[in-house]
Amino acid sequence: MKNPELHNETILEKILYDDDIVKKFLLATLIWAGAAFIFGLLAALQLAWWPMNMNLEWVTFGRLRPLHTNAAIFAFAGNAIFAGIYHSSQRLLKTRMFSDVLSRLHFWGWQLIIISAAITLPLGYSQSKEYAELEWPIDIAIAVIWVVFAVNFFGTIGKRRERHLYVAIWFYIATIITVAVLHIVNSIEIPVSFLQSYPVYAGIQDALVQWWYGHNAVAFFLTTPFLGLMYYYVPKAANRPVYSYQLSIIHFWSLVFIYIWAGPHHLLYTSLPEWAQTLGMVFSLMLWAPSWGGMINGLLTLRGAWHLLRTDPIIKFFVTALTFYGMATFEGPLLSIKSVSALGHYTDWIIGHVHAGALGWNGMLTFGMMYYLVPRLWKTKLYSEKLATNHFWIATLGILLYYISMVTAGITEGLMWRALTPEGRLVYPDFIETVVRVVPLYWVRALGGFLFIIGFFMMAYNLYKTIKAAPAEQSDTEAKVPIRHAVFAQPDTKEGHSKLEGMGTVFSVLAFLAIAVGSIIEIYPTLSLHKYITPTNLVEPYTPLELAGRDIYVSEGCYTCHSQQIRPIAAEVLRYGKASTIEESMYDHPFQWGSKRIGPDLARVGKKYPNLWHFQHMIDPRAVTPKSIMPSYSWMVEKDTDFITLRKKLSIMKYMGVPYDDDTVANADIKAQKEALAIAEDLKANGVNIAKLEKKQIVALIAYLQALGQKGKQP
Amino acid sequence: MKQDGLALFTDTHLTALGLMIFFGFFIGVLIWTSLKANKAIYKKMEQVPLIDDGEIS
Numbered sequence: 191m192k193n194p195e196l197h198n199e200t201i202l203e204k205i206l207y208d209d210d211i212v213k214k215f216l217l218a219t220l221i222w223a224g225a226a227f228i229f230g231l232l233a234a235l236q237l238a239w240w241p242m243n244m245n246l247e248w249v250t251f252g253r254l255r256p257l258h259t260n261a262a263i264f265a266f267a268g269n270a271i272f273a274g275i276y277h278s279s280q281r282l283l284k285t286r287m288f289s290d291v292l293s294r295l296h297f298w299g300w301q302l303i304i305i306s307a308a309i310t311l312p313l314g315y316s317q318s319k320e321y322a323e324l325e326w327p328i329d330i331a332i333a334v335i336w337v338v339f340a341v342n343f344f345g346t347i348g349k350r351r352e353r354h355l356y357v358a359i360w361f362y363i364a365t366i367i368t369v370a371v372l373h374i375v376n377s378i379e380i381p382v383s384f385l386q387s388y389p390v391y392a393g394i395q396d397a398l399v400q401w402w403y404g405h406n407a408v409a410f411f412l413t414t415p416f417l418g419l420m421y422y423y424v425p426k427a428a429n430r431p432v433y434s435y436q437l438s439i440i441h442f443w444s445l446v447f448i449y450i451w452a453g454p455h456h457l458l459y460t461s462l463p464e465w466a467q468t469l470g471m472v473f474s475l476m477l478w479a480p481s482w483g484g485m486i487n488g489l490l491t492l493r494g495a496w497h498l499l500r501t502d503p504i505i506k507f508f509v510t511a512l513t514f515y516g517m518a519t520f521e522g523p524l525l526s527i528k529s530v531s532a533l534g535h536y537t538d539w540i541i542g543h544v545h546a547g548a549l550g551w552n553g554m555l556t557f558g559m560m561y562y563l564v565p566r567l568w569k570t571k572l573y574s575e576k577l578a579t580n581h582f583w584i585a586t587l588g589i590l591l592y593y594i595s596m597v598t599a600g601i602t603e604g605l606m607w608r609a610l611t612p613e614g615r616l617v618y619p620d621f622i623e624t625v626v627r628v629v630p631l632y633w634v635r636a637l638g639g640f641l642f643i644i645g646f647f648m649m650a651y652n653l654y655k656t657i658k659a660a661p662a663e664q665s666d667t668e669a670k671v672p673i674r675h676a677v678f679a680q681p682d683t684k685e686g687h688s689k690l691e692g693m694g695t696v697f698s699v700l701a702f703l704a705i706a707v708g709s710i711i712e713i714y715p716t717l718s719l720h721k722y723i724t725p726t727n728l729v730e731p732y733t734p735l736e737l738a739g740r741d742i743y744v745s746e747g748c749y750t751c752h753s754q755q756i757r758p759i760a761a762e763v764l765r766y767g768k769a770s771t772i773e774e775s776m777y778d779h780p781f782q783w784g785s786k787r788i789g790p791d792l793a794r795v796g797k798k799y800p801n802l803w804h805f806q807h808m809i810d811p812r813a814v815t816p817k818s819i820m821p822s823y824s825w826m827v828e829k830d831t832d833f834i835t836l837r838k839k840l841s842i843m844k845y846m847g848v849p850y851d852d853d854t855v856a857n858a859d860i861k862a863q864k865e866a867l868a869i870a871e872d873l874k875a876n877g878v879n880i881a882k883l884e885k886k887q888i889v890a891l892i893a894y895l896q897a898l899g900q901k902g903k904q905p
Numbered sequence: 906m907k908q909d910g911l912a913l914f915t916d917t918h919l920t921a922l923g924l925m926i927f928f929g930f931f932i933g934v935l936i937w938t939s940l941k942a943n944k945a946i947y948k949k950m951e952q953v954p955l956i957d958d959g960e961i962s
Contacts, residue, residue: 207960278954281954281960282953282954352953354950354953356950356953356954357950358954421954422954425951425954425955426954426955429955430955431951431952431954431955432951434947435947435948435950435951436938436939436943436947439934439938440934440935440938443934444931667960668960669960687937687938687943688943688946688950691950
C-alpha cells in the first residue's frame, strides 16, 4: 500500500536500511536457540534420570539450569528481540539506525556477554539470583552494552522521518528504559574477587529486589518487546491493520504501569511483609485486563483473514503465540492468588507456566518472525512451506506435552506435600515419595522438549536452505523516504495521545515514570530492614567456615532445587518446622529462599542429621536416600575450601552491616580452619578416611548446612 | 518520619484512596482515548506498518 502523504512529498531521498545487522542478530538467534534448547533438554533428562548429570561438576543440574535459563532469555530471546527491533524500527521510523558502529558494538558486545556467561556459569561463578546469576564484570558489560543499544535506538528516534511513533516503538522504549533500571538496581554488589561478589541487599530486601527484577525480566524482556514485535509483524503478515489502535494505547500504558508492581507474587506466604504480598497479588490480578486486551488486539487483527490460518505457516505461528500468551497471562494472575499460590508455589506447575510463555509465546512468535524475515532479507523464497508447517505442528505438540506434564506434576506435588491424615499427620512424610511420583512426568516433559527441538532443527534446515538459495550478491534494502526537514517543517496539528506520539523524549519520560511509581512504593520501605525486625528474634551471623560453605552452596546453584523458606502453612510447618522469620535471613547476601523444591526445604536442616549423613549424602545421595534424583558431588572431597579470601569476605560482610567483631574478621581463616578440623575429626571418628579432609569443600558445606535454622536464640 | 510513613501502609482508607486515584486516572485515560476527534488519527496511525515503508528493492 502506498502512503499518500509520503508520495505527495516532493523532497524524497534514497537511503539504505541496515539489513546486515538484522541478519547478524537473526543468525545469532538461531545458534543460541539451539544451545538454549539443548541445555534445557539435558536438564530435563537429568531430572528424569540422575546419571545424566554425568558426575561432571560443570554440567550438574545446579549449574546447567542457570545456563539454560540465561541462554533462553538473554541469548535466544535477546537476539530475537534485537533482530526484530533493528528491522522494524528502521522501517517504522523511516531511517537507517543512528550509528552502524553502535549497532555492531551492540551485536558483538552482546555475543561476548553470552560467551562469558557460557564459560562462567558451568565453572560455578554464580550469584545464585535467578536470571541474574552472572558475576559483576559481566553485569557491568551488560549495562554498558545496553546503554550502547539505548543510545543507538533513541538516536534513531531522534533522526526519524516519521513524526509519530507507532505502538511497536512505544513497547521498545519501555523495554529499553525498564531493563536498564531493573538490571542496574538488582546488580548493586560489592566485588570480593575478579569473579565473585556479594549483593548489597540481604534477606527480604534481596528477595524483594530480586523478584521485582525477576518478574519484570519476564515483563520487560519477554513480554513488552515481543508485544512490540507482535504489533508490527502480525499486521504485516496478515496485511491487516491492528484491530484497535485505541486499545493498543490502553494496553501499553496499563501494562507498563501495572506489571512493575507484581513481583512480590513470587514471595507469597514468605516472611516478606504482608502489605507487599497483598500489593503483588492485587496488581497481578489487575494484569488480566491489559494482557488479554493485548491478546485480543493481536488475534482480532486477523479479522477477515482467518483463512490464512489454514494456509500460511507464519500466521499459524503468530496465532498460536498469541494463544499461549493469553493462556500464560491468564494463569499467571491465577497463580498469584494466595490460596492458589499455596498449592502451586515451589512445584513444577510454575515450570509448566513459564514454558507455556517461553516456548509458546516467545518461541512461536520468534519462529514466525524468522520465517517472515529470512526470505525477505535474503531476497528469496522460503525453501519449504511444508517443512515450516510440519515444524509448527511438532513444536505445538511438544509444548502441549511439556505443559500438561508439568502442570500435572506440579498439582500432584502440591497435593502430596499438603496431604494430612485425619489425625493431623503428613500422609507422605518422606519427601522422596513425592519426587518419585512425578519422575514419569519428567520423562513426558523431556519428550515434549525433544519434539520442540526436532521442530527447531527443521526450521534451522529450512532457513539454511533458504539462505543458500538466495542470490550471491546481497545488499541492504534501498528505500525512498522524505527528508527529515520536510517531515518536521510543519507544526504538529494532532491532538490527544497522537501529539504525545510525536514527542519521543516526553513519551520516554512518561514511560519511565509509569514504571518508577510501583518500583519506589514497593522497594523503598524495605530498604529500612530494621523496621521489620523483632529484636528478640535476632540471629547470629555465620561463622567464617559456615560462610565459606555458603559460598560453595551459592556457587553450586543449590537454590535451583532447594528452598530455604518455610511458609506458615500447616503441612509445611509439620514437615520442616516453624515458619521462617525475617530475622533468619537478615544477614544473607544473597538470600537463598529459592523458588522450586525438587528436593526438600533446607531452612531448618541444621542439626537434623549427623555430619556423616551429610558427607554420605553429598558423595552419593542414594546411599542415604534411595531413589534420590540428586546429583553426586564427589568433587567436594577433592577440591579445597578457599580459606585465603575469608578475611576479605568477612570484612565486606561487616561493611554491609553483618555484626562481626574485629577479631573474627582479622582471624577469619584461622578460625575457619579450626572449625573445619573439628568437623573433620568427627567424620574421621565415624570412619571417613580422606587425607587432609579438613581442607576440603565438603567440610565447609557441612558446616553451613548444619548452621541452617540454628542461628537464632534458642528458647 | 519513615516509620510514620510505613505505618500508613496498613491504613485501609489511604490504600482505598490510592486505588480510587489510580482507577479514576484509568477511567480518565479511557475517556480521553475514546474522544471522537481521535478516530481519524487512529485510522491513519494503524496503517503505519502497512503503508509503503519506502522500500525500492
